[in-house]
Amino acid sequence: MSDRAPAVTPSRTAAVIPAAGRGVRLGPGAPKALRALGGTPMLVHAVRAMAASRAVSLVVVVAPPDGAAEVRALLDDHPLSGHDRAEVLVVPGGGTRQESVRLGLAALPADVTTVLVHDAARPLVPVDTVDAVITAVREGAPAVVPALPLADTVKQVEPRTGAAEGEPELVTGTPERALLRAVQTPQGFDRRTLDAAHEKFADSAGEGATDDAGMVERLGAPVVLVPGHEEAFKVTRPLDLVLAEAVLARRRANDGF
Ligand code: C5P
Numbered sequence: 001m002s003d004r005a006p007a008v009t010p011s012r013t014a015a016v017i018p019a020a021g022r023g024v025r026l027g028p029g030a031p032k033a034l035r036a037l038g039g040t041p042m043l044v045h046a047v048r049a050m051a052a053s054r055a056v057s058l059v060v061v062v063a064p065p066d067g068a069a070e071v072r073a074l075l076d077d078h079p080l081s082g083h084d085r086a087e088v089l090v091v092p093g094g095g096t097r098q099e100s101v102r103l104g105l106a107a108l109p110a111d112v113t114t115v116l117v118h119d120a121a122r123p124l125v126p127v128d129t130v131d132a133v134i135t136a137v138r139e140g141a142p143a144v145v146p147a148l149p150l151a152d153t154v155k156q157v158e159p160r161t162g163a164a165e166g167e168p169e170l171v172t173g174t175p176e177r178a179l180l181r182a183v184q185t186p187q188g189f190d191r192r193t194l195d196a197a198h199e200k201f202a203d204s205a206g207e208g209a210t211d212d213a214g215m216v217e218r219l220g221a222p223v224v225l226v227p228g229h230e231e232a233f234k235v236t237r238p239l240d241l242v243l244a245e246a247v248l249a250r251r252r253a254n255d256g257f
Contacts, residue, residue, distance in 0.1 A: 014058040014115050015117075019031075019033035019100075020064045026238060045124065091106075114189070116186035133187070144188040144189075148182050201218060
């Protein structure tokens with residue numbers, strides 16, 4: 001029997017930011033995460049949004065497979081402010097979002113027990129949303145997702161196989177809108193649960209999983225939603241850039257810049 005005090009179990013929260021997408025829907029140009037918003041690359045906004053949470057002590061950025069050095073240099077050019085003391089690592093990503101997240105998780109040290117996965121393409125998520133997700137994980141939920149009710153009604157269709165772009169599609173159903181939610185990031189996880197999901201469900205052919213919480217559902221573990229935020233929208237199409245610039249301009253005006 002040892003008379004030493006029991007070892008304190010170390011516990012850290014880290015954020016993985018998949019930023020390896022090409023962003024083709026945004027139009028031609030640099031990879032999406034490197035495009036500027038308010039003069040600052042989208043990825044830098046996303047890193048700052050994670051580091052703004054006092055709970056987050058490590059941010060792992062998953063860069064395009066051949067772009068890790070460029071992303072490292074970009075982040076070094078835009079250091080975090082004095083309040084945000086998170087460490088920032090950069091690792092090369094893969095061909096799908098799922099693969100990129102898996103590579104980010106593989107870079108986490110052993111003492112990380114809570115992990116956030118956050119799209120670089122959601123640069124403006126407010127810190128209160130980040131903190132709400134972390135709190136729910138720390139209170140025992142294995143997977144936590146910020147979500148909002150839908151504005152649009154959603155139709156289910158017969159998948160169009162081989163039909164020309166723009167051809168009419170046959171509607172097969174209309175899910176009740178009140179039962180649907182649009183999910184955002186950061187999604188928060190008990191680290192072991194997310195690791196287990198990525199181990200069990202290897203990246204399949206095609207797009208892979210576009211949502212980490214969906215992989216945890218397949219594992220059979222409960223996933224819960226917390227309120228999302230309208231400013232956590234994903235910058236996907238050109239009009240989203242206009243909206244993002246407007247949100248930044250409003251923040252600057254409110255901050256008295
Ligand atoms: O393509 P989508 O908008 O779903 O991408 C969501 C996030 O996943 C983006 O931040 C994108 O950079 C990232 N991603 C990635 N690796 C890929 C594809 C997408 O890290 N191969």
